[in-house]
Amino acid sequence: MSTNDLLFGVFPYVAGALLVVVTVIRWRFRPFSISSLSSQLLESRRLYWGSVPFHWGLSTILVGHFVALIIPRGFEIWNGAPLRLYLLEATGLALGLWAAFGIGVLAYRRFTNARIRAVSSTMDFVVLGVVALQIFSGVWIAVGYRWGSFWGTSVFVPYVRSILTFDPKPEYVDPLPFALQLHAFTFWVFLALMPFTRLVHIITLPLGYLTRPWQRVVRMRESPAVYHPASEKPLERQH
Amino acid sequence: MRVRAQMSMLFHLDKCICCHTCSVACKNLWTDRPGAEYMWWNNVETRPGTGYPTGWEDQDHYKGGWKRDEKGRLKLTLHSKAGGLGKLFYNPSLPELEDYYDPFTFKYGDLFDTPQQEHQPTAVPISKITGKEMEVNGGPNWDDDLGGSDVFARNDISLEGVDDTVRAQMEEIERVVFNYLPRICNHCLNPACVAACPSGAIYKRGEDGVVLVNEDKCKGWRMCVAACPYKKVFYNWDTGKSEKCILCFPRMETGQAPACAHSCVGRIRYMGVLLYDADRIEEAVSLPDDELLDGQLDIILDPYDPAVITAAKASGIDDGWLDAAQRSPVYKFVKEWGMALPLHAEYRTAAMMFYVPPLSPVMSTIERNMVNLDLDAERVDFELLDQLDKARLPVKYLANLFSVGDEEPIRKALRIMLAVRSYKRLQSVDQSIDKTTTAMLASAGLTEELAEEIYKLTTIPTIDDRFVFPPYHREMSIEAMEDVMEHRGMAGFGALEAPHRGA
Structure with missing residues (x-):
């Protein structure tokens, strides 16, 4: 088995298994440890310039990647007209640079602010490095290997789809430039790190908030006869 | 019904009498931990004053509580539900640590370990967060008894609508007036913190109305901190979770009064x-x-x-x-x-x-170095019953x-x-x-x-x-x-x- 097979054929499954198993274990047995670990209380101004571009830039791009993965044909049709291709590429690059600016500010903040330094764990720095590498390699691809949204659907999507369909084809990645290999590999590392680090807060995106009633009343006693069905609940089990 | x-x-x-026994009882019982040093689930503030955290009543700034729109419907001041999710990554209405104070202790060890020298060693203040030396410019009860001060009293937004001449009298140093306001979580019937929590971690107990944060469900989105108009939900910077007054429910469940109430010297x-x-x-x-x-x-x-x-x-x-x-x-x-x-x-x-x-004493004015109580001579027993406008x-x-x-x-x-x-x-x-x-x-x-x-x-x-x-x-x-x-x-x-x- 070549290194390429190991990194791009086997490791993605190791990362995926870690992601699922460890996340479930952590959610089930250590729910107290799951938090966004916000540090806005300790430092606010730089967080604004870092956190907002970073989160919005990165999550929008991530959604774009998913769309490309799910409906590559749609991308191809969209990119049929050059103007639309330019528009998509420019938007992607702008978002990438925006996210890069954000993580730059966040890294600066984490290294230079005494309070943030004091509450940073080693894993915080590891996460920062991996995510920065991910964004950096993405921007590198966008600049150095232009029109990724055009060639990506035929060059890159088949590889990711092969992983997702449990029919890994790591050889698809072998001939690709280093920047693309780096971008793909750091994503698997990102997934593997997620359950062990603060990144786990991604899965807690509280979309349920949109539909839940404003108030929550919880009863400590088991007497369902008196619950008001619309707004009261028995003490729920976390597990 | x-x-x-x-x-x-x-x-x-x-x-x-503003002795702070309540605050200390609470602090010793619940918030004497890393990340919680700056929290005072129970605090006593001097009023008029800006309170703790500074200026907590200024809802134009902190966006706490609820408001009624033109059609008479109730709206959370902080955000709509979708708007709340949009502010997960940065919440502009959140108080900063400086609005409370930077928690500190002193380097007591220096008093013992400093080698012999000409001058006595001092215990310098160090931050409880960074452990580094710091200059203390805020702390618990920093506003204590500063009823007439420019910094605290004059900035009390509840003075709005108080007559200008009365305000001037209040500020004159001889007539400094203040009272004390102990505050804990109000365990509201329509709590804004519960409504603002994206994770649904905060709830009101059906049996006794105590409002609690489920620490396992809390993900540290900290909307509750901003939404509570009384600023009585706090973010623990060490655990990444929000915490608040629990009304000492473990004590109440066993028939004892909450620590703050039980320890109250003035009863x-x-x-x-x-x-x-x-x-x-x-x-x-x-x-x-x-x-x-x-x-x-x-x-x-x-x-x-x-x-x-x-x-x-x-x-x-x-x-x-x-x-x-x-x-x-x-x-x-x-x-x-x-x-x-x-x-x-x-x-x-x-x-x-x-x-x-x-209650407060009668407002006095000073004329020719004599205190004039502004009351008719018949009733100099500080009788304010019918003259409440003369209360200080x-x-x-x-x-x-x-x-x-x-x-x-x-x-x-x-x-x-x-x-x-x-x-x-x-x-x-x-x-x-x-x-x-x-x-x-x-x-x-x-x-x-x-x-x-x-x-x-x-x-x-x-x-x-x-x-x-x-x-x-x-x-x-x-x-x-x-x-x-x-x-x-x-x-x-x-x-x-x-x-x-x-x-």
Whole structure:
């Protein structure tokens, strides 16, 4: 088995298994440890310039990647007209640079602010490095290997789809430039790190908030006869 | 009618001496931990003043509480639901540590370890967060007794609407005036923190109304901190979770008063059950500003009313709780006597902690170095009964704090207190209760029996008069059937794991 097979054929499954198993274990047995670990209380101004571009830039791009993965044909049709291709590429690059600016500010903040330094764990720095590498390699691809949204659907999507369909084809990645290999590999590392680090807060995106009633009343006693069905609940089990 | 019970606390401000025993009892019990040093679930602030955290009442800045839109609908001031999710990554309304203070300790070790030198060593302050030396420019009770100061008193937003001449008098150093305001979580009926929590981690207990953060579900989105208009939810920077006053429910469940109330030196705190109509909360907090106070007091139900008793039993409230509700000292002060009011009802959260407003001495002016009490010579016994406008603490100011700007409820409460005081003075010192006295009592809406009752509960109550706790029947709670340890994480404090900022 070549290194390429190991990194791009086997490791993605190791990362995926870690992601699922460890996340479930952590959610089930250590729910107290799951938090966004916000540090806005300790430092606010730089967080604004870092956190907002970073989160919005990165999550929008991530959604774009998913769309490309799910409906590559749609991308191809969209990119049929050059103007639309330019528009998509420019938007992607702008978002990438925006996210890069954000993580730059966040890294600066984490290294230079005494309070943030004091509450940073080693894993915080590891996460920062991996995510920065991910964004950096993405921007590198966008600049150095232009029109990724055009060639990506035929060059890159088949590889990711092969992983997702449990029919890994790591050889698809072998001939690709280093920047693309780096971008793909750091994503698997990102997934593997997620359950062990603060990144786990991604899965807690509280979309349920949109539909839940404003108030929550919880009863400590088991007497369902008196619950008001619309707004009261028995003490729920976390597990 | 859907009856629910609420454990409610009452603060008799006329008795508060600002000793901070309550704050220290609370701190020692609950918040003496990393990440929680700056939190004061119970604090006592000097008013007029900016309080803790600084300027917490400025909702234009902090966006706490609820507001009523043009169509009379209730809206969370902080955000819409979708807007709230949009601000997950940065919340512009969140207070910063500087709004509280940078927690510090001192390098005591230096006092022992410094090598012999010419000058004595000192213990320099160091930050509890970074461990580095720091300059202390804020701390617990930094505003203590600075009633007349430019920094604190002048910036109190509740002074709005107080007459300019009165303000000038308040600020003149000889006439410095202040009172004390102890504050804990108000365990509201319409809590904004619960409504703002994206994770749904905060809840109100159905049995006793205590508002708690489920520490296992909290993900540190910290919307609750901004949404609480009283700024009584705190973000623990070490664990990445929000924490708040738990009304010492483990103590209440075993029949003991919360630590702050139990330790109160001035015995200003009372606790008891209030019954309220849960179906009418939304209606009550959606009323226009001038009807808000009455609306909130109106949904508190009479525990002697047979209809209420029937409805309460149907809602699962047992006889022990009904009995406690009938003996509740809080119910007496709030509903029977009309002496106690909630803090800032205009925040529309239906706060369930109540305050008896403080009396203050008569305003004096200085003429030719002589103190002139501004009273007619016949009545120099500081009699303010009919001259409340001469009280040092402007009625308007108290009204801004406790009655949505309406002076009438404040006047009523102060007149009752003054009438009881005059009555007892005439009875015990002058020993002359005559028709004038009973007329004076009647003018404050009192009879002699009522005055005696108020006097007793105000001045010489026993601990059992002040704290009336219902039997909690913990044996019937879910906790009794399941692993108690497992439920600690859901109960607002503590955890099964060491609470440290993790990976």
